[in-house]
Amino acid sequence: MAVENSNYALERLRELLRVTTLAADGKLPTERALSERFGVGRREIRRALEVLEAEGLIWRKQGAGTFLGQRPDSWSDHAASLVTGTNFMEIMEVRLRLEPQLAQLAALRAKDADIERMRDLRDKIYERTDADWRELWDGSLHRLIAQSAGNQLFLSLFDVINRVRQDPVWQSVRERARKQHKTLRESRDQHTDIIEAIASRDPARAGEAMRTHLLTLQERLIRQTSMEQSDQPAFIEETTKS
Structure with missing residues (x-):
């Protein structure tokens, strides 16, 4: 079930990036907010975010959040x-x-x-x-x-x-x-x-x-x-x- 939930979370996150207006700085909602929004665990959300980060679609900074695009050097x-x-x-x-x-x-x-x-x-x-x-x-x-x-x-x-x-x-x-x-x-x-x-x-x-x-x-x-x-x-x- 965890794998299915992770795939579901990944699909929903891709849709979020396609159709949802983000903040001006490109910041995504928190893991907790995404978990509640999609009805899956935070672990599944975290796994899906790892995939998107590996693809270069998002980047994450501890204490700051998750952002659209690639990590600035x-x-x-x-x-x-x-x-x-x-x-x-x-x-x-x-x-x-x-x-x-x-x-x-x-x-x-x-x-x-x-x-x-x-x-x-x-x-x-x-x-x-x-x-x-x-x-x-x-x-x-x-x-x-x-x-x-x-x-x-x-x-x-x-x-x-x-x-x-x-x-x-x-x-x-x-x-x-x-x-x-x-x-x-x-x-x-x-x-x-x-x-x-x-x-x-x-x-x-x-x-x-x-x-x-x-x-x-x-x-x-x-x-x-x-x-x-x-x-x-x-x-x-x-x-x-x-």
């Missing part, structure tokens, strides 16, 4: 401090030089299962309307592409930049820049272009698709921040008059 934890005080233009400059290369390598090295997961993650980005959901799954998609490139040093560099997604200010600017329905459709199409170029094993096309996607995002961010800056003096003037 200690170097990226330390290096995350480097992004403190930076701005989105500096971040986009680095992304534009790093991620097209990662997409090219992914086109050469990604496994078929990786590509299917990329398609699944792309779909998840657009299932909901809240910013936390989109940031979580968009970050997971871009990290999977980076991981599929098969270069650990590149992946560590990517993780440093990807940490910025956890900053509420960064998330807020990104969400305001892509609120229009047309923008969401364009973003989905661009993600599809990247994935299908990788699936076609076409490095040049994959790199260019990623570059186009990031340039579009950069343009939206510039436009959004410019609009906000141009609106600020008028607001200040009105406040002064009143």
Whole structure:
């Protein structure tokens, strides 16, 4: 019965990762909460979590909990401090030089299962309307592409930049820049272009698709921040008059 319960728990956890909105930091419910939710013992939940961790779908930290994705390495934890005080233009400059290369390598090295997961993650980005959901799954998609490139040093560099997604200010600017329905459709199409170029094993096309996607995002961010800056003096003037 224990084996059956473990398999049942694993199936339910996979479903949880597919369809449930997680916290902004990707944290899963506690083992006790999962045990009560699925009606199985905590031992079975723990076994199922071990399987998911071995597959690279989650990572666990004692005293902190269980999180979606792979465990950040200690170097990226330390290096995350480097992004403190930076701005989105500096971040986009680095992304534009790093991620097209990662997409090219992914086109050469990604496994078929990786590509299917990329398609699944792309779909998840657009299932909901809240910013936390989109940031979580968009970050997971871009990290999977980076991981599929098969270069650990590149992946560590990517993780440093990807940490910025956890900053509420960064998330807020990104969400305001892509609120229009047309923008969401364009973003989905661009993600599809990247994935299908990788699936076609076409490095040049994959790199260019990623570059186009990031340039579009950069343009939206510039436009959004410019609009906000141009609106600020008028607001200040009105406040002064009143």
